[in-house]
Amino acid sequence: AQTVTQSQxxxxxxxxxxxxxxCTYDTSESDYYLFWYKQPPSRQMILxxxxxxxxxxxATENRFSVNFQKAAKSFSLKISDSQLGDAAMYFCAYRPxxxxxxxxxxxxxxxxxx
Amino acid sequence: ETGVTQTPRHLVMGMTNKKSLKCxxxxxxxxxxxxxxxxxxxxxxxxxxxxxxxxxxxSVPSRFSPECPNSSHLFLHLxxxxxxxxxxxxxxxxxxxxxxxxxxxxxHFGNGTRLTVT
Numbered sequence: 001a002q003t004v005t006q007s008q009x010x011x012x013x014x015x016x017x018x019x020x021x022x023c024t025y026d027t028s029e030s031d032y033y034l035f036w037y038k039q040p041p042s043r044q045m046i047l048x049x050x051x052x053x054x055x056x057x058x059a060t061e062n063r064f065s066v067n068f069q070k071a072a073k074s075f076s077l078k079i080s081d082s083q084l085g086d087a088a089m090y091f092c093a094y095r096p097x098x099x100x101x102x103x104x105x106x107x108x109x110x111x112x113x114x
Numbered sequence: 115e116t117g118v119t120q121t122p123r124h125l126v127m128g129m130t131n132k133k134s135l136k137c138x139x140x141x142x143x144x145x146x147x148x149x150x151x152x153x154x155x156x157x158x159x160x161x162x163x164x165x166x167x168x169x170x171x172x173s174v175p176s177r178f179s180p181e182c183p184n185s186s187h188l189f190l191h192l193x194x195x196x197x198x199x200x201x202x203x204x205x206x207x208x209x210x211x212x213x214x215x216x217x218x219x220x221x222h223f224g225n226g227t228r229l230t231v232t
Contacts, residue, residue, distance in 0.1 A: 004156070035220060043202060045223035091157070101170065102221060104157040 002027045004094050006105035013082045014113050020067075021077045021108045023092030031097035034068065034075045039107075040088040048090070051075065053097075079110075087112045117141040120205050120224035127195065128232055135190040135227045137205030144209060146188040147221065148180060151202040163188060195231045202226045 003026045013019035025034070036048040051059045051068050058066050063083075067076045079086055092105040118139045127133050139146060148160040162170035163182040177199075179191040188205055204226045209219035 033220075037223075043204075043226045043228075045204065045206070045221075047220045047222075050220055101159055101162065102157075106154060106156050 002029075002094055002096070002103045004092050004103050004105040006090075006092055006108050008108045009106070010109045010111070012111040012113060013079070013086075015082055015084060017082055018078060018080045019082055019110065021079075021090050021092075021110065023075045023077070023105060025073050025075065025092070025094045025103075027073070027094065027096070029096050033095045033097065034066075035093040035095070035102070036064070036066070036075075036077045037091045037093060037104075038086075038088045039091065040085075045091070049077065082112050084112050084114075086110060118205055118207055118222050118224035120203075120227050122227055123225065124228045124230075126230045126232060127192070129195060129197075131195075132191070132193040134192065135203055135205075135229075137188040137190075137224055139186055139188075139205075139207035139222070141207055141222055143207035143219070143222070144185050145207060146182060146185070147206040147208075148178075148188070148190050149204040149206060149223075151204055151226070157204070160190075192229075195229075197231050200229055200231045202228050 005024045032053045034051045037045045038048045039045050049059050049061045049064050051066055058068050063080045065078045089107045089109050091107045093102045095102050121136045145164040147162050150158045159172050160174045161180045177194050181189040205224045206221040208221045
């Protein structure tokens, strides 16, 4: 069974600084997708960034980038130039290549301070 | 404005009540999902519907009954719930069974229904 582990229940970062959220996963599949979702107080889960396992290049989306280490089964999220609006719960998620089911981690609550 | 709309936003019900959660997606997707989000636990997939057929049911108790009348609407009918069923219920949609070699549609979520069972 696939599992996703987020070992940091809470993280804090100062505005304009950089923070890295950790995620590891366990799978026997060779083709899969990884995602980071953000859940602000509005409760809507918003896709932040995605990575296809067959791509070696790390995905980037503006201030968000990932460090994808396939052999280590690690998928961390780096947020650069943190903004107050980045404060939210962040969930790492995994999906096998040919399936629709997402497996989520328990989340990391990110605080952004002035 | 989200492409996935859930109503009601909050719901309080007794254990003997019957209520329904509604989800509507305006994204042209062909798959819809119900997830349960409890405190300090990973999101749990409850049901998946693709092209209005239920394709996954993750051992959810029968007091939860999904209905998907068309590809844009999804309901979750609730009856004789337990206090431990109190949680945030999230609906999502996606494009299902995209070929492996092409970009796969991520899930788009609604704002959820906060359910409290008293």
